[in-house]
Amino acid sequence: MEVVIVKDAKAGGELIADGIADLLRRKPDALLGVATGSTPIPIYDALTAQVRAGSVDASRARIAQLDEYVGLPAGHPESYRSTVLRQVVEPLGLPADHFMGPDGSAEDVQAACEAYDKALVDAGGVDLQILGIGTDGHIGFNEPCSSLASRTRIKTLTEQTRVDNARFFDDDIDQVPHHVITQGIGTILEARHLVLLATGEGKAEAVAQTVEGPVAALVPASALQLHPHATVVVDEAAASKLKLADYFRHTYASKPSWQGI
Numbered sequence: 387m388e389v390v391i392v393k394d395a396k397a398g399g400e401l402i403a404d405g406i407a408d409l410l411r412r413k414p415d416a417l418l419g420v421a422t423g424s425t426p427i428p429i430y431d432a433l434t435a436q437v438r439a440g441s442v443d444a445s446r447a448r449i450a451q452l453d454e455y456v457g458l459p460a461g462h463p464e465s466y467r468s469t470v471l472r473q474v475v476e477p478l479g480l481p482a483d484h485f486m487g488p489d490g491s492a493e494d495v496q497a498a499c500e501a502y503d504k505a506l507v508d509a510g511g512v513d514l515q516i517l518g519i520g521t522d523g524h525i526g527f528n529e530p531c532s533s534l535a536s537r538t539r540i541k542t543l544t545e546q547t548r549v550d551n552a553r554f555f556d557d558d559i560d561q562v563p564h565h566v567i568t569q570g571i572g573t574i575l576e577a578r579h580l581v582l583l584a585t586g587e588g589k590a591e592a593v594a595q596t597v598e599g600p601v602a603a604l605v606p607a608s609a610l611q612l613h614p615h616a617t618v619v620v621d622e623a624a625a626s627k628l629k630l631a632d633y634f635r636h637t638y639a640s641k642p643s644w645q646g647i
């Protein structure tokens with residue numbers, strides 16, 4: 387696992403966008419797995435800026451959603467489908483058929499989950515998966531004690547996650563769905579490169595447990611330790627509880643070809 391400590395969220399977004407741009411130069415039709423929440427927005431903004439400036443062509447990129455609420459009406463502005471369309475697909479100017487996600491309004495949710503896992507495989511697998519992290523260490527919507535081998539499935543949100551996400555629903559927790567579909571941890575681990583961005587002091591404890599704690603289902607993001615190519619990008623605040631912070635700084639600063647991730 388590579389840990390990169392950056393000054394702030396903007397720098398983290400730019401670094402990861404540079405990594406995505408490099409990938410798209412090597413593989414123009416790369417499948418990018420995207421997370422939602424506030425944290426990855428600087429990545430999408432930086433990538434969009436690069437595309438608009440003409441420094442990278444993303445027109446063949448394909449986008450895959452990480453997770454979705456269950457039961458929101460179609461087109462709800464806070465469904466993750468709407469969010470990814472608004473923050474990633476439309477700014478990059480991609481056609482709708484370059485975008486895939488689980489169907490949160492399917493009558494047979496289990497069948498929709500299995501279909502999504504299969505669709506990811508049929509699409510050649512995710513090349514680079516962007517991840518955020520919940521304050522409780524979740525990735526996607528894999529809440530604590532999710533199986534580290536889990537596949538895409540329905541999950542029940544913890545009270546903490548619903549409180550955290552109420553800000554997207556007029557600060558009204560009653561509007562936050564209880565159920566979600568999420569790529570499983572086993573599914574996420576199949577992506578070729580995992581890139582987790584965490585910013586702000588509120589993520590410091592979860593980051594420390596993810597990077598320096600034991601691999602444990604209690605901290606789902608700790609599963610990144612099992613992946614051969616995982617990059618964790620954190621700002622100074624999110625790095626504040628890392629015991630090995632100086633080592634990570636030194637390692638990155640002395641990386642032979644240190645551009646990119």
Ligand SMILES: N[C@@H]1[C@@H](O)[C@H](O)[C@@H](COP(=O)(O)O)O[C@@H]1O
Pocket residue numbers: 421422423424425426452453517518519520521525526527547
């Ligand atoms: N399902 C999403 C996660 O993918 C995201 O990482 C997390 C943190 O969001 P934020 O970046 O807003 O703190 O929120 C939700 O739970």
